[in-house]
Amino acid sequence: MSTNPVVLIVGGGAAGIELATRLGKREDLDVVLVDRDASHFWKPRLHELAAGLLGDGEEAVPFLAHGHSHGYRFVPGALLRVDAERKTVRLDAVRLAQDDETILPPRELHYDVLVLAFGSRVNDFGTPGVLEYCDMLDSPAQAIALRRRILALALRTAGDPSKRIRVGIVGAGATGVELAAELHHAFNDMHRYGGLDSASKLDITLMDMAPRVLPAVDPRTSETARRVLERMGVTVRVGVGVNAVEHGVFDLKDGSRIECDIQVWAAGVVGHDFVSDLGPFELSKDRRIVVDGTLAARGVAAIYAMGDCAYAPASAEGGIVPPTAQAARQQAEYLAHALPRALRGERVEPFAYRSKGTLVSLGVRQATGEVPSGGKGHGVIPMRGWVAKLLYVSLQFMHRVTLHGWPRAVALWMADGLRNTTLPPVKLH
Structure with a gap:
């Protein structure tokens, strides 16, 4: 032993x-x-x-x-x-x-x-009804359950122009913004590869009490994300909190009510x-x-x-x-x-966190974010488009390198590419 x-x-x-x-x-x-x-x-x-x-x-x-x-x-x-x-x-x-x-x-x-x-875990801030009615993204099991609910709605409403799919997402941080963008992309792929209705049938409302999306980043980065989301048809409601959650409804503090088929809570952590x-x-x-x-x-x-x-x-x-x-x-x-x-009883220097920037995915080929400028003023350099997306994907690759080493990380990356040439990019099951 x-x-x-x-x-x-x-x-x-x-x-x-x-x-x-x-x-x-x-x-x-x-x-x-x-x-x-x-x-x-x-x-x-x-x-x-x-x-x-x-x-x-x-x-x-x-x-x-x-x-x-x-x-x-x-x-x-x-x-x-x-x-x-x-x-x-x-x-x-x-x-x-x-x-x-x-x-x-x-x-x-x-x-x-x-x-x-x-x-x-996701912070519900004590808001009534969140735990009872909202999906969250704390674990793979929760994400898979949400995916199946979304696919079931897409199948149930396919071919009926009178029926919309309404998704409400509370939390305009990275998780909420990325989920809204990826849902838009996924619905278009469902249409292309599965014959279901496209993202034109999707009504996404992104809500946050903060004054803008991605409130922790540079305003230029935030504005880029907002413009991209709105071009996708996402309704952005910022500067207003959620008073309570009911089945199928977000009751906002300004008195308005957002009716939804899917309710997602992605507002902060606790x-x-x-x-x-x-x-x-x-x-x-x-x-x-x-x-x-x-x-x-x-x-x-x-x-x-x-x-x-x-x-x-x-x-x-x-x-x-x-x-x-x-x-x-x-x-x-x-x-x-x-x-x-x-x-070993040796002296240990304290930990010092160094931000390497923020990157947020906005779909299959684009992202937005910022990296430190390196100057004395602690400024940032905004990034957008395919360059930002390339850096975003590299974060996942480096995580694989740490876990598996370079040879296997490269092999996994190649396997991903081969799989994407033979299978639909969206999972229809």
């Missing part, structure tokens, strides 16, 4: 699986990854899965096989409790989804170092509900675990947090790390170097 320190990583999202992949190569650590799901899916592509531009399992990375190839162990199960004094975590039982048969009983796992990377009872952690107002400059949980020994579940300082100058995929990747790379040094 190995006597190496056990590094237990809870959460196999972008941050967790990249950290496990990097640390799994070391012979002086016993790396264990825990996740409630059996495979990893890169969250920035959930809107493509929901729109039908990805099929079930196409981008899934099975933890068992990946861990076997990259030197870490995978243990399935949902996290219930952290005992910081005994250095153990409690996992829930694992059951078959079909008949609720127990596969694995509740268990305890020991750790020497614990890294929490279990992400976040920590999972279970975090409040997870262990002796200091939490932010949005239920994220407060960490110091080295990503160590405040007041608790040998526990770190990263990704969306962490409330982390961006640098010594101030600011908070945003809950984005690029931030999670930077934190995983940082801990891959910092944890072995900390275990």
Whole structure:
């Protein structure tokens, strides 16, 4: 049995699986990854899965096989409790989804170092009716369920010009904007390859209480996204919040009502509900675990947090790390170097987040975004069109490189190209 320190990583999202992949190569650590799901899916592509531009399992990375190839162990199960004094975590039982048969009983796992990377969930802001009536995009299962509802509506209304498909999306950040654009693209592909009605039958309303779409980016980037969406026929309603959600209706705070066949909530993120009872952690107002400059949980020994579940300082100058995929990747790379040094008792430099810009997909051949200018004024250079789209696609490619290495990442890219020449780009099932 190995006597190496056990590094237990809870959460196999972008941050967790990249950290496990990097640390799994070391012979002086016993790396264990825990996740409630059996495979990893890169969250920035959930809107493509929901729109039908990805099929079930196409981008899934099975933890068992990946861990076997990259030197870490995978243990399935949902996290219930952290005992910081005994250095153990409690996992829930694992059951078959079909008949609720127990596969694995509740268990305890020991750790020497614990890294929490279990992400976040969509923030409903306490709005009545959101959880009851809205689809969300927190997981592949939710995205697949949304895709099937959309396809069912497309089939049900096909050929009837009197019936429209009304989609309401709350949240004009990256997820909401990308979903609106990809749905427009997907419906045109349904028409081209499946004989269903085109996007001309689609009524999409994108809503946000912020004064513009993509409120966190440069106004020029925001304006580009708005113009592209409106050319697609998307109705943009900004500067107005949602008062309540009913079945088939968004009740807005200005007194108007948006009737919808599909209701999607994509407005911000918040920590999972279970975090409040997870262990002796200091939490932010949005239920994220407060960490110091080295990503160590405040007041608790040998526990770190990263990704969306962490409330982390961006640098010594101030600011908070945003809950984005690029931030999670930077934190995983940082801990891959910092944890072995900390275990050896060496000094560790604090984490410093460096924004590499923002890119938002607006369909198959275009995107918008911005990259840092590199100047002293911290300005940005707006980008649009196919160049921005090329950079956007490269982010997914580099994630694959981290997980699989260059040869397999290139092979997967070539396989994607071959598949697209023989199969419809939209999934009609």
